[in-house]
Amino acid sequence: MNEAPAVSVRILIVDDHAVVRAGLRALLEGEPGFDVIDETGDGEQAVLLAGRHRPDVVLMDLRLTQGGGTGSDAEVGGITATRRITATVPGVDVVVLTSYGNRGDVVRAMEAGARGYVLKAGPPEELFRAVRAAAAGGMGLAPEATAQLVGGTMSGGPVLSERELGVVRLLAQGHSNRAIAGALHLSEATVKTHLVRIYRKLGTENRASTVSEAVRRGLLEIGG
Structure with a gap:
């Protein structure tokens, strides 16, 4: 028992x-x-x-x-x-x-x-x-x-990788490709490749729209 x-x-x-x-x-x-x-x-x-x-x-x-x-x-x-x-x-x-x-x-x-x-x-x-x-x-x-x-x-929305999110965060801070490359220890060519992939995943065409879309999707929070 x-x-x-x-x-x-x-x-x-x-x-x-x-x-x-x-x-x-x-x-x-x-x-x-x-x-x-x-x-x-x-x-x-x-x-x-x-x-x-x-x-x-x-x-x-x-x-x-x-x-x-x-x-x-x-x-x-x-x-x-x-x-x-x-x-x-x-x-x-x-x-x-x-x-x-x-x-x-x-x-x-x-x-x-x-x-x-x-x-x-x-x-x-x-x-x-x-x-x-x-x-x-x-x-x-x-x-x-x-x-x-x-x-x-259901929406099929792609998710950015951690490296891509890092690039977007630096984009939001107004950094140039060269500055992003320096901060992430990458070449400028690699940063450009990341940007092409990010634009494709988010359906955006430039830096400003990319940051706005990342915020809208909850991938990035400005000021927090």
């Missing part, structure tokens, strides 16, 4: 706001079946802790404040940290928790290997469901994220 005790889902919280981390910890630890094993506000540290603790799920803030670490790879945001964890730490799944629900963010999170996407403003039940789904090997998406993915699939 003795039943084996239920195994708790071990969670690592990654968010650059201490108050948010405290709130998430209290929320998760108040739910049966969850065990918060550690927390951090730094993307680089998140990768290290994921490798050290091997949690079942990493709850990842999508937009970590950059520059919190040390060394050449100090600026590790949520997407980069997610990609590193899913690529180098087997058996650890990532659920993205963010204030944003635009299609560009959702798709980039999924491409980085995240198995869940939940909005901070959503009900706690969505968070719990996403964490449990990821831990069980499934996908846990908030309704808003699902709608963005379905809408993107």
Whole structure:
């Protein structure tokens, strides 16, 4: 008649706001079946802790404040940290928790290997469901994220690569091809090739319309 005790889902919280981390910890630890094993506000540290603790799920803030670490790879945001964890730490799944629900963010999170996407403003039940789904090997998406993915699939809209997004971000800042090449350590010819591909994917013809279209699609946010 003795039943084996239920195994708790071990969670690592990654968010650059201490108050948010405290709130998430209290929320998760108040739910049966969850065990918060550690927390951090730094993307680089998140990768290290994921490798050290091997949690079942990493709850990842999508937009970590950059520059919190040390060394050449100090600026590790949520997407980069997610990609590193899913690529180098087997058996650890990532659920993205963010204030944003635009299609560009959702798709980039999924491409980085995240198995869940939940909005901070959503009900706690969505968070719990996403964490449990990821831990069980499934996908846990908030309704808003699902709608963005379905809408993107139906429209057939192409998604820019990380390198192409980097080019567009620099375009939005008014940089020339030469400046973009210098910033991204590319040749000017390579930058021009990227621009041709970006124009084709977004259906644009010049730099200004490309930036406008990227903003419209949620791939780029001006001033934020």
